[in-house]
Amino acid sequence: MSSAPLFRFGVIADPQYADLEPNLALNRYPANSLVKLREAIEDFNRHDLAFVVTLGDIIDREWKSFDAILPVYEALRHRKHFLLGNHDFAIAPEHLGSVPGRVGMPSAYYDFGYSGYRFIALDGNEISVFAPPEGDLRRQEAKDLMKAMESAGALNGQRWNGAIGDAQYDWFSAKLREAKASGEKVIVLNHYPIFPDNPHNALNSDRMLALLAEHDHVVAYLNGHNHAGNFGVSDGTYFINFMGMVDTEDSNAYAIVDVYGDRLEIIGFGREANRTLALR
Template sequence: MPSAPLFRFGVIADPQYADLEPNLTLNRYPANSLVKLREAIEEFNRRDLAFVVTLGDIIDREWKSFDAILPVYETLRHRKHFLLGNHDFVVAPEHLLSVPARVGMLSAYYDFGLSGYRFIALDGNEISVFAPPEGDPRRQEARELMKALENAGAPNGQRWNAAMGRAQYDWLAVKLEEAKASGEKVIVMSHYPVFPDNAHNALDSDRILALLAEHDHVVAYLNGHNHAGNFGVSGGTYFVNFMGMVDTIDSTAYAIVSVYPDRLEITGFGRETDRTLPLR
């Protein structure tokens, strides 16, 4: 096996910080995430990483929560990428449209290239009952999607899930083709899982899964949202659901992914799982 990776990157899912009492029912300790995040960043700063990505739910709720957690991220010496999750929109209505800019995102979805890889970061929140402003037709569209899933007996027609809009879906399809044409492998990142079947999957998970299945250069899909974590393989693509940092009083969860020519090596910290994923 090759001894040196092409590059490594750090992964954080669902720190979900807020100055709140613990949710004992769900075993979530949002106030403790500042300490856990500091520890993760100290570990990341000791490593040679290309970047660190947070897969959404930076905060649990309240606009002021960003003021406490974002300065912790400023101590990171590596490039940082954010994705947004449902909890990032549990803010006052006047702030809904400003959430991407608050965390320094020029766009809520984007892509970047690195050493023969194309990373595609999705905004899974576009069609939802929480991210669009009140009265926006996308809220009604989300309700209709949820109802259709419920009627079909699917587990994921939940108010905490969401879907991509048509323009972003078309953009994703174009980016996948561009990567194929340039000989790049693809890693897709989103807050929401799409596989295996789960109550936390995106409202449009079937559509996304079908699109990815058309492309054998998509090696992995990385997400958070389901704090318990999950894993599956479909159409030769690995679907890795990272565990939520916010869960438990003092154990953490984060990871470092090492990308080799023939495999991905995931090193888990705290509750997160170690995995070796051979590439086709």
């Protein structure tokens, strides 16, 4: 086994900060996430990381919550990448179109390269009943999707899930082909899981899973959203659902991923598990 990783990066899922009383039924403590995030960033700053990615649900609700949590990230000495989740849109309607800009994202979905890898960051909220503005056709599309899924007995036809639209799907497909042509391995980032089968999966998880099955250079798919965490392997791709930072009163959850030539090593902190994932 090679002694040093090619590179390392940090992962945070679902800090879901808001100045709220705990939700004891769900064991979520939104106000405590500022302290947990500071702790994670202090830890990340002790390591040589290429970047840190936050897999969505930066806030629990309310536009003003961004004003409290985003300054905490300023202590991070590494490059940072954000994705958005469903809770990031639990805000006043006039702010819905401003969320990507508020957190400094180049756009709602994007990609970047690092050391022979292509990271593809998806906007899983595109087709949903919460992220598009009122009256947008994408809201109706989400309702139609959920209705069809309910009829089919699918677990994940839930109003807290979303899907990527056709244009984004085509972009995603093109990025996968480009990476293949360039000899890059791919890691996909999304707020929503697509495997294993779960009530939190993206509304169009089957379509996305089928697309990934066509590409043997997709190493891993990383997501949050299901705070309990999850893990699966399908067609040679690892599906890693990181645990929600917001859960529990004081135990944290975040990770560092070490990328080697022959494997990924996930180093879990707090409730997050350690994993060694051999690459094909």
